[in-house]
Amino acid sequence: LLAFAARGLPAGHDNWRRAMYNELTHVRGSASRWRFSLGCVAAITRIQTRSAVCTPPPGTRIVRAVVLGGIATAAALTAFGLERYPELRSASGTWPAIAACVALLVAYAVMALVLSGSVRPGAMLARRHGLIGGLAVGGAWFVILSPTHVLKAWVALPLVVVLLGPACTAALVGRAAREPRAATHAALWSGIIGGLVAFAIWMTATYVRAGRPYDAGLIRDFHRSGAPSLPAYAVGENFGSGLVLLMLVPIVALALGSLAGRAAAAASRT
Amino acid sequence: VPRIRRPSSQTARVLGALAAQPSEWRYGYELALETRLQSGSLYPILVRLSEREILESRWEAELPSGRPPRHLYRLTTGGLEFAREHASPLGPVPMRRRPELRSAS
Numbered sequence: 001l002l003a004f005a006a007r008g009l010p011a012g013h014d015n016w017r018r019a020m021y022n023e024l025t026h027v028r029g030s031a032s033r034w035r036f037s038l039g040c041v042a043a044i045t046r047i048q049t050r051s052a053v054c055t056p057p058p059g060t061r062i063v064r065a066v067v068l069g070g071i072a073t074a075a076a077l078t079a080f081g082l083e084r085y086p087e088l089r090s091a092s093g094t095w096p097a098i099a100a101c102v103a104l105l106v107a108y109a110v111m112a113l114v115l116s117g118s119v120r121p122g123a124m125l126a127r128r129h130g131l132i133g134g135l136a137v138g139g140a141w142f143v144i145l146s147p148t149h150v151l152k153a154w155v156a157l158p159l160v161v162v163l164l165g166p167a168c169t170a171a172l173v174g175r176a177a178r179e180p181r182a183a184t185h186a187a188l189w190s191g192i193i194g195g196l197v198a199f200a201i202w203m204t205a206t207y208v209r210a211g212r213p214y215d216a217g218l219i220r221d222f223h224r225s226g227a228p229s230l231p232a233y234a235v236g237e238n239f240g241s242g243l244v245l246l247m248l249v250p251i252v253a254l255a256l257g258s259l260a261g262r263a264a265a266a267a268s269r270t
Numbered sequence: 271v272p273r274i275r276r277p278s279s280q281t282a283r284v285l286g287a288l289a290a291q292p293s294e295w296r297y298g299y300e301l302a303l304e305t306r307l308q309s310g311s312l313y314p315i316l317v318r319l320s321e322r323e324i325l326e327s328r329w330e331a332e333l334p335s336g337r338p339p340r341h342l343y344r345l346t347t348g349g350l351e352f353a354r355e356h357a358s359p360l361g362p363v364p365m366r367r368r369p370e371l372r373s374a375s
Contacts, residue, residue, distance in 0.1 A: 015327070016317055019341030020309070023298045026340060035308070036299065042310030047317055 005041040009048060016047070052113040060116040063127045063189070066134075067112040070196030071105050074246075077203040081239060084207065087232040088239075097240060104246050108192055111250075115185055115192075122182030126173050130189020133169030137162055137190060137249065138197025145205045162249075163256070166190035170257030174264035183265055187257020191250030199246045206238040280307055281315050282358035288325070288345050289353035295328065295342035316343060324349035 002021055009017050020040040027036045078101055081088060088094050116127065140158035166187045174183030211234025214222075218234060227233040277285065283305040288296060302312045319325040326346050330339035345353055 013317070015341065016313065018338075019298060019327075020313060022338040022340050023309075025337050026297075027299055036302075039302075039309030039311075040313065042308070043313035046310070046314045050314070 002037050002040050005044045009044055013047065013051075020044075048117065049113060052117045057117065057119045059124050060127065063131045063193075064112065064116055066131060066193060067108065067196065070193065070200065071109055073200045074101070074105055074196060074203075077200060077207075078239070080207065081203070081235055085229070085232040085235050087227065087229045088236050091227060091232070091236055093240075094236065097236075097243060101243055101246070104243065108196065108246075108250075111188065111192060115188060120182075122173070122177035122179045123185060125177050126182045126185035127189060129169050129173045130186040131193060133165050133186065133190030134193020134197065136169075137165045137194030137253070138201065140165065141194075141198040141201050145201055162194075163252070166194065166253035167256040167260035170261035171264040174261035175268045178265055178268045180258070180262040180265045183261020184254070184258040187253050187261060188250065190257065191253025194253060195246050195249035198249055199242050202242045202245055203239070206235055206242070211235040211238055277356050279358060280305075280311055281319070282356055283307065284312065284315050284319070285324075285345075285353040286357035286359055288343065289350060289357045292345050292350050292353075295344050297330070297340040297342050301343070319349070324352055 002024060020043070024033060024036055024040070027033050078098065082094075082098075115123075118124075140161035143158040144162070169190050170183040170187035173186035174180060177183070210231040214230060214234055218237065219230070221237075222230050222233045225233060227236075284301060284307070287301055287304045298309065298312060298316065301307075301316075302309055305312065307315075316325065320327060320343075323346055325343050326349075327341055327343050330342055
């Protein structure tokens with residue numbers, strides 16, 4: 001456990017990795033050893049986080065700014081919904097959904113910090129391509145959710161971009177870097193940035209349209225729920241869908257991207 | 271020693287433990303028991319103190335049979351001055367901790 005966790009320590013901390021590991025061999029008693037090991041894992045996480053926050057590797061400023069900006073925007077949009085539709089605050093399920101949203105945003109921040117810690121050429125390539133892939137996925141969501149007829153006519157193309165964009169990004173990185181790990185990182189970056197942009201667009205569109213369109217199913221569910229306001233009910237439903245986007249976009253990106261990236265990396269080596 | 275803001279209470283406890291025997295080299299688990307800090311809190315403090323040149327370290331020379339050398343720590347000259355200014359005196363170590371401390375030394 002300790003050896004695995006210590007792999008994540010930043011460069012220049014090799015002595016500390018060895019210090020913790022060697023110290024463990026001198027600790028007696030199973031419970032004490034477990035306590036010491038788990039403490040060391042927590043220490044490694046703290047050292048890693050501090051190093052990632054205080055000394056960002058070169059070339060990570062833009063991608064970090066985009067992710068942190070996306071997280072701040074998502075949090076602000078969530079807070080805006082609670083302020084604009086106060087009925088939501090007393091609705092059942094709102095606070096668990098808010099807790100899930102906070103947990104997801106924290107997970108996004110941690111993933112971005114961990115992924116931006118490496119200075120390997122493959123990791124840097126993954127960040128650059130992942131940023132472009134993520135913005136492309138976000139742009140595609142903008143077109144999909146756009147109310148104008150001109151953009152609606154092109155709806156099939158952005159759907160393809162949403163589904164295959166991270167996979168193409170990962171394949172490009174896998175081929176150029178010749179390592180599956182870099183390709184997986186690129187896919188994950190695409191998913192993180194794409195997920196945040198998609199959530200921001202989805203919730204902005206929700207507020208602009210006050211949760212419209214209200215289809216027959218939604219109106220029926222609204223009457224059954226006993227909720228006091230249809231717009232607030234519709235916004236709450238859309239917030240739930242936004243959370244699903246926030247979860248699914250990175251998962252789909254990671255699944256398709258790592259497959260495509262591995263295939264491209266393998267092909268480039270043969 | 272670089273300019274440093276006032277240390278946290280946990281850091282002050284570590285400084286107190288090190289300043290109590292400034293010429294002795296101390297190892298991590300011993301410090302953890304003495305300061306009653308978990309290794310999760312202790313090691314980030316040791317890393318920070320080391321980066322700020324308050325602490326010097328070396329590897330254990332005389333090895334117990336078949337065991338890898340431990341990392342040992344003590345205050346630098348500047349670190350001792352800093353510790354005298356900021357260290358917290360340690361309270362008594364709880365009884366249940368003492369046997370572990372003896373077995374680890």
